[in-house]
Amino acid sequence: xxxxxxxxxxxxxxxxxxxxxxxxxxxxxxxxxxxxxxxxxxxxxxxxxxxxxxxxxxxxxxxxxxxxxxxxxxxxxxxxxxxxxxxxxxxxxxxxxxxxxxxxxxxxxxxxxxxxxxxxxxxxxxxxxxxxxxxxxxxxxxxxxxxxxxxxxxxxxxxxxxxxxxxxxxxxxxxxxxxxxxxxxxxxxxxxxxxxxx
Numbered sequence: 001x002x003x004x005x006x007x008x009x010x011x012x013x014x015x016x017x018x019x020x021x022x023x024x025x026x027x028x029x030x031x032x033x034x035x036x037x038x039x040x041x042x043x044x045x046x047x048x049x050x051x052x053x054x055x056x057x058x059x060x061x062x063x064x065x066x067x068x069x070x071x072x073x074x075x076x077x078x079x080x081x082x083x084x085x086x087x088x089x090x091x092x093x094x095x096x097x098x099x100x101x102x103x104x105x106x107x108x109x110x111x112x113x114x115x116x117x118x119x120x121x122x123x124x125x126x127x128x129x130x131x132x133x134x135x136x137x138x139x140x141x142x143x144x145x146x147x148x149x150x151x152x153x154x155x156x157x158x159x160x161x162x163x164x165x166x167x168x169x170x171x172x173x174x175x176x177x178x179x180x181x182x183x184x185x186x187x188x189x190x191x192x193x194x195x196x197x198x
Contacts, residue, residue, distance in 0.1 A: 007077050011070050015103075018063045022109035025052050025059075029116050030152065050150040050159030053121050056113030057174040064106045064181040071185045078191075103186040107178040114171040123164070124149040124156055136168045 029049045122131040123146035148162045149155065 007074055011067075011074050014070060015067055018067065019105040019109075022056075022060055022063065022106055025056055026109050026112050029053050029056070029113065029120075048150065048155055048158045049116075049152065050121055050148055050155060053113050053116045053150070054160045054162065057110045057117070057171045057178075060106045060110035060113070061174045061178055061181075064110075064178050064185075067106070068181045068185055071189075075188070075191060099189050100182070100186045103182050103189070107175065107182045110171075110175050110178045114175050117162075117171055118168060120151045121148050121159070121162060122151060123147070123162065124159075128154060136164045139164060 029052050031049065118136045119133050122128055122136075123142045125146060128149060128151040142162070142164050143166055145161045145163050147156070148159045150159055
C-alpha cells in the first residue's frame with residue numbers, strides 16, 4: 001500500500017508543479033515585458049510574451065497528456081496494490097465538482113493563452129490598431145506566415161512568426177483536447193484514490 005500512496009503523492013505534486021508553471025506563464029503573458037534570454041542544452045532563445053503565447057497552448061496540452069498517462073499508471077498501480085480495488089468503488093460514481101475545478105487548471109491556462117493569441121498577438125504588417133481579432137479566424141492572407149507584434153506594449157523584438165487562421169484553429173483544437181483530457185482525469189479520479197468512498 002505504501003508504494004501506491006507514494007505514487008499518488010507524486011502525481012499530486014507533479015500536477016501542482018505543472019499547474020503552477022502554467023499559471024506563472026499566464027501571468028508573464030500579461031506583463032508585456034521582454035524577459036531576456038533563456039538557454040538550455042546549448043539553445044538560447046529570447047523570452048517574451050509572444051513566444052509564451054505561441055507555445056503555451058501546446059505546452060499545456062503536452063503537460064496534460066503526461067498527467068493523463070501518470071493518472072492511468074496510478075490506476076494500474078492501485079489495482080495491482082489493492083486486491084479488492086474493483087469492489088471498493090462499486091456503485092460510487094459521483095465526482096465532486098471541486099475535483100473538476102482542480103483538474104481544470106491546465107485547460108484554463110491553455111484557454112487563456114489561446115485567447116491571448118487571438119486578441120493580443122497579431123501580424124505586424126497591419127499592426128494592433130488595423131487588425132481586428134475576428135481576422136484571426138477569417139483572414140487567409142497571412143496563412144503563409146507573418147512577423148507578429150504583441151499588442152501589450154507593442155512588443156516586436158523576438159516575437160515569433162504566426163500563421164493565422166490555421167494556427168488559431170490548431171490552438172482551439174488544443175483547448176478542446178485539454179478539456180477532454182481534464183474530463184478523463186477528473187471523472188475517474190475516485191477510482192484512482194487509495195481511500196474507499198464513504
